[in-house]
Amino acid sequence: MKKQQNAIIELADISKIYYQKSQLFHTGAGDVVALKDINLTINKGEIFGLVGQSGSGKTTAGRLLVKLENPTRGEIYLKGAPVSGLKGRELKEYRKQVQMIFQDPYQSLNPHLSIAETVMEPLIVHGAGTRESRRQKVLDTLETTGLVPATDFYDRYPHRLSGGQRQRVAIARAIVLEPEFIVADEPSSMLDATIAIQLFQVLLNIRERLGMTFLFITHNLAAAKYLCDRIAVIQNGVIVETGHTRDVIDHPSHPYTKTLIASQPSFDICPIL
Numbered sequence: 001m002k003k004q005q006n007a008i009i010e011l012a013d014i015s016k017i018y019y020q021k022s023q024l025f026h027t028g029a030g031d032v033v034a035l036k037d038i039n040l041t042i043n044k045g046e047i048f049g050l051v052g053q054s055g056s057g058k059t060t061a062g063r064l065l066v067k068l069e070n071p072t073r074g075e076i077y078l079k080g081a082p083v084s085g086l087k088g089r090e091l092k093e094y095r096k097q098v099q100m101i102f103q104d105p106y107q108s109l110n111p112h113l114s115i116a117e118t119v120m121e122p123l124i125v126h127g128a129g130t131r132e133s134r135r136q137k138v139l140d141t142l143e144t145t146g147l148v149p150a151t152d153f154y155d156r157y158p159h160r161l162s163g164g165q166r167q168r169v170a171i172a173r174a175i176v177l178e179p180e181f182i183v184a185d186e187p188s189s190m191l192d193a194t195i196a197i198q199l200f201q202v203l204l205n206i207r208e209r210l211g212m213t214f215l216f217i218t219h220n221l222a223a224a225k226y227l228c229d230r231i232a233v234i235q236n237g238v239i240v241e242t243g244h245t246r247d248v249i250d251h252p253s254h255p256y257t258k259t260l261i262a263s264q265p266s267f268d269i270c271p272i273l
């Protein structure tokens with residue numbers, strides 16, 4: 001496969017099968033093909049949307065990208081380098097470069113860690129900075145995510161924050177190491193529309209200021225329309241359509257994309273619901 005110059009992440013012929021392990025003799029019954037022959041290239045500075053209904057394989061793609069799981073077939077490349085065989089220090093470096101923001105900010109934050117501890121933890125794990133510089137880095141990162149004044153949030157615990165504020169903390173934790181690439185898995189699905197738009201502004205601001213690249217996973221085409229430069233539409237683990245967001249939404253070519261658009265009745269009335 002020819003590597004594209006501007007590519008940060010490439011998925012080449014990626015398949016993921018969840019095998020049904022409980023059978024004595026493996027018959028294939030019950031196996032789930034979560035992703036089938038996925039090919040995607042995400043370029044530097046892009047916000048790329050992966051859009052599909054529940055169970056279509058979106059989260060599986062995200063989990064493969066951050067190496068929470070391995071593909072059954074195919075290869076993932078970070079800036080042209082294959083990631084399947086990474087171990088030890090190289091794997092640690094990959095984990096520094098590729099971060100994930102999860103759907104549920106109530107579950108993704110450890111309730112026993114303060115906001116400062118939550119955001120500082122990746123810096124400590126990766127041995128970045130000194131004690132004093134880490135404190136300043138955490139404060140700066142909280143500010144970048146709009147948690148201002150940052151000193152007001154520094155020593156608080158997650159239970160004293162709203163859902164939107166928690167998700168900002170999760171974003172701060174994901175960006176504090178200045179990764180190349182972030183997987184944002186339905187980060188706004190637990191938030192109401194106004195808060196979701198504020199969160200999208202934070203992501204756009206991070207892209208603008210820090211040049212980071214995002215995979216934005218969503219079932220919501222309107223959210224993708226607001227945020228994404230390009231999207232891929234996924235159905236039952238297969239990508240059925242890819243293109244610039246406006247082109248795909250205004251001129252969908254695949255019946256599934258048309259169904260997705262039709263199934264969101266408020267699509268034209270409210271840009272985000």
Ligand SMILES: Nc1ncnc2c1ncn2[C@@H]1O[C@H](COP(=O)(O)OP(=O)(O)OP(=O)(O)O)[C@@H](O)[C@H]1O
Nearest residue numbers: 018032034052053054055056057058059060061219
């Ligand atoms: N650990 C697992 N073991 C077996 N099957 C799994 C596992 N994880 C996911 N699946 C299956 O793989 C398919 C894709 O799931 P995935 O979570 O990636 O979809 P999704 O598009 O993210 O859905 P949602 O929007 O509901 O999170 C589904 O059929 C799901 O049941």
